[in-house]
Amino acid sequence: MHASAGFSDWLRAATRPRLIGIFVLLVAGALLCIRLGAWQLDRAQIRGDQAAAVEAAERESAPPVPMETVVAPQTPFTQTMVGQRVTVTGTYLSEDQFLVPDRELDGQTGYLVVTALRVEAGDGADPAILPVVRGWVSEPAGAHLDVPSGPVELTGYLGGPDPAQAGIAVGAATGDEIEAVSPAALANVWGTPIFSGQFVLEVQEPAAGADLRPYGAPVIEGGGLNIQNLAYAAEWWIFGGFALVLWWRMVRDEVRHLRAERGQTPTTAVADADAAT
Numbered sequence: 001m002h003a004s005a006g007f008s009d010w011l012r013a014a015t016r017p018r019l020i021g022i023f024v025l026l027v028a029g030a031l032l033c034i035r036l037g038a039w040q041l042d043r044a045q046i047r048g049d050q051a052a053a054v055e056a057a058e059r060e061s062a063p064p065v066p067m068e069t070v071v072a073p074q075t076p077f078t079q080t081m082v083g084q085r086v087t088v089t090g091t092y093l094s095e096d097q098f099l100v101p102d103r104e105l106d107g108q109t110g111y112l113v114v115t116a117l118r119v120e121a122g123d124g125a126d127p128a129i130l131p132v133v134r135g136w137v138s139e140p141a142g143a144h145l146d147v148p149s150g151p152v153e154l155t156g157y158l159g160g161p162d163p164a165q166a167g168i169a170v171g172a173a174t175g176d177e178i179e180a181v182s183p184a185a186l187a188n189v190w191g192t193p194i195f196s197g198q199f200v201l202e203v204q205e206p207a208a209g210a211d212l213r214p215y216g217a218p219v220i221e222g223g224g225l226n227i228q229n230l231a232y233a234a235e236w237w238i239f240g241g242f243a244l245v246l247w248w249r250m251v252r253d254e255v256r257h258l259r260a261e262r263g264q265t266p267t268t269a270v271a272d273a274d275a276a277t
Contacts, residue, residue, distance in 0.1 A: 013254035022250060026243040033240030037233040044229035064155050067199075073119075073128035077160050077197035083217050084158045088199065090119040090130065092147035096190050098178045099140050105215060110138040113212060114181055115147060116190045117154070117199070128193040131183055133159070133200045135212025145174060148206055156202040159218035 013019065067086040071077060096116035103112050117130040132154065137144050162180035178185070187194045200215055 009255045009258050010251065013258055014251050016254065019247070019251060019254060023247050026247045030240040030243040033236045033243065037236035037240070040229045040233035040236060044227075044233065047229055067119075067130075067158070070158065071195065071197060073121075073193035073195050075196060077158075077195075079160070081158050081197065082160050085155070085202075085217075086158055086199075087153065087155050088117070088119060088130065089151060089153045090117040091151050092117055092132075093129075093190075094145070094147050094149075095174050096129075097145050097147075097174045098176055098186075100179070100181060101177050103136060103215075105136045105213060108138055110136055111140050111177075112136055112181070112215060113140070113144050114178075114198075115145075116186075117152075119195075126193060128195060129186075129190045130195045131181055131186055131198045132156075133181065133198055133215055134204075134208065135201060136215045137212060144212060147208065153205045154199065154201055154203070157200045157217045159198045159200050161197055 014023075062085055064085040064087045067088040070084055070086055071081055093116040098114045100112040100114055102109060104110075113134045113136075115132050115134050117132045118127045119130050120127050134147075159181075161182050161184065163182070181198045183194050183196050183198070200218060202214060202217075
């Protein structure tokens, strides 16, 4: 059978009023399935974010634990540590401080005050350095760099390192600005061993004299997708595709019927229909 005749049979079958009506219904059903799948995908994102928010709230309200039970110096910082509430004791190094500009708090843009905390190791190892975000200010002043001279006990949250956007010059002066809280870059100035994350201060004993606002618990990024809703979305899209496949099979059966009416044998009609597909 010529290709033009084969195409003509398919066109004639597809444009029969009965199949056009079925096509309209199936397309409407497929579009509905696609829309329901998109809705389930949105629900998967919402429920994933809600689960992340609940997890963050539980971490923030949980009693603090000693930091050494969560992370050690010179060890990788993992996503599961973000937002963990911990306590740590150490001594501020007043000469090792930086300001981080362009940080927002309650809709205002200001600066973070980051100070090195020397943490003594209990096993006789060398003291380690912990980057501490002591707080936020709208405009920094000299008093914001004042720290207690003796040991301090801190309660706060663990946070991951910021992406290192710029290096830090060796010998940078106290109060200089840096673009990110990056322990890898700070190690060039503060030395090692150093903790791979950062510590966001909540409470300090003895209290600081400087008027610094707490920066709050780190935000846990990437709540992910709820698996159950994601599976529902996939099911709806499969149903939508099945509706279109069903219409194609109905057109194919109609082509076979048309060719049978012209006197072709059923075997020939089926072969021609299959060849046309």
